Amino acid sequence: MKFLHCSDLHLGRKPVGSIFSTYSKERYEDYFRAFDFIVDKAVEAKVDAFLISGDLFDRKELSPDVLENAEKILKKLEDNDIPALCIEGNHDRTVKAGEKSWLEYLSQEGLLFLLAPNVSESGEISYPQWDGEKGSWVEIKGVRFYGVGYQGFLFPEYLKALAPVLEQDSQNVILIHTSVGNPDVVTGCIEKNDITLISSRCDYIAGGHIHTKKIFEDVNLFVPGAPEYWDIGESGEKGFFIYDTDKKESVFYNSFRRKKIESSIKINEGSNAEFFREFRKVLEEKPVEEGCLYVLNVRVPFGTFLDVDTLSVERELENLGALKGQISIKLGDVVVHDEKENEFSEIEMLEEEIIKANPFFASKSGEMTRALERLKLLHESQDLQEAFAVLDDLFSAVGGEKVEDKHH
Structure with a gap:
């Protein structure tokens, strides 16, 4: 069969x-x-x-x-x-x-x-x-x-x-x-x-x-x-x-899914001029296609200020035809994990070290760090159902009780 x-x-x-x-x-x-x-x-x-x-x-x-x-x-x-x-x-x-x-x-x-x-x-x-x-x-x-x-x-x-x-x-x-x-x-x-x-x-x-x-x-x-x-x-x-x-x-x-285009640029100084110079180059290499999802990963040295209005850049990608434009800032040389991978960003590494300092949570520091990252993303999207699911799994894993889903 x-x-x-x-x-x-x-x-x-x-x-x-x-x-x-x-x-x-x-x-x-x-x-x-x-x-x-x-x-x-x-x-x-x-x-x-x-x-x-x-x-x-x-x-x-x-x-x-x-x-x-x-x-x-x-x-x-x-x-x-x-x-x-x-x-x-x-x-x-x-x-x-x-x-x-x-x-x-x-x-x-x-x-x-x-x-x-x-x-x-x-x-x-x-x-x-x-x-x-x-x-x-x-x-x-x-x-x-x-x-x-x-x-x-x-x-x-x-x-x-x-x-x-x-x-x-x-x-x-x-x-x-x-x-x-x-x-x-x-x-x-x-x-x-x-x-x-x-x-x-x-x-x-x-x-x-x-x-x-x-x-x-x-x-x-x-x-x-x-x-x-x-x-x-x-x-x-x-x-x-x-x-x-x-x-x-x-x-x-x-599967049959919406076209996604992903590009990356590396910034050293963080200036507006440097960003748009690299941005124009990448658009020539990977132009926007009508109705696509367009993700631009921007690698910035840790501690460098990026003098760019990223929201306006996302709107520009959408004006060029993308259904959705997204600018994703990557700090330092550590690759920020995607939703289901294991690599941690520098910020997450710092968060994990802080959690490890608490003897009660130390053994679950990785799981708690991942949950924090998910909750940050869910706060932006206002996805309360998924946020409760993340908390439910987290509390169960550290020995607590499940969260009562009381939101409407």
Whole structure:
């Protein structure tokens, strides 16, 4: 059999902008266009199952428009007898016990199978078979698909509970909203040793959470990346996999997404004249294309003042045809990490040293530094839902309790 594996679709995301913003409206539609493209490819390839490894939606609360558009696209799969298997991600999961999610609604409507572990009142984790309404695994054409979902710092416990359930002689595929990484640096990732608890019993582990394509062949983990840029600063390959269980072969396909152009210049003095001299050069090398996302990385020596109105430069890029222009200042020679990578900027290194000075937080300094950086970005975009998710994971990781989501 063949199945298509995608993740992190983030339907409903609307990047910051006024209600009249062309950028905000166009980007909102981009996520649906990317999803629609993948579904069309699944129909064209005549796959036997369609896997979504978390974050189908960008947040747990949905507007009627987001739900309607998602249903229309999922209906294509239903009309072509392709079952959609889905798990919760950190963006669209519910945090309150007993709270019903929109993913559960879609499952009840028959548009997807929402696979999730069962946790008893005593805390025991189990993986029951799908009973027609709910369950942790389903079997399609002899292949068993198990859903783990997003479990934050508790991933090792859920994988330990799953390992003895997996039959050695069965073809097993796992849907999990995570990737291999340092969980103290990238919230929601897991150590490779944790994946080895199940990898020997799995043909394919369908990962997610990380927005760039990654393959860990030694543990059978595949992460397709978010098909559309969740953040304009993201880089790397993005797309989806089609896996053949008989041939045990995976093929990666690039997603349909908005064109992004990224250029870099290095500034020594920081003067306005120096900046625009380099800026004009880079525009000749990489001109603006109509409707693109244009990111200009500006490398500035640490301690040098950049005498430039960056907002006006961004507006100039947009006047030249870019849907969005962004100037990203990089201090010193240290590469500032993107959303999911491990490198720290000089400012973050200083923040981490300050946190390390507190004996209570020292062991979690990397994770707290990363959370601070995410919260700074989210403050700019006013994305309260994601901010609460970051705090929720952070507080859980340092031994606190989950944040009650009381915002409206």
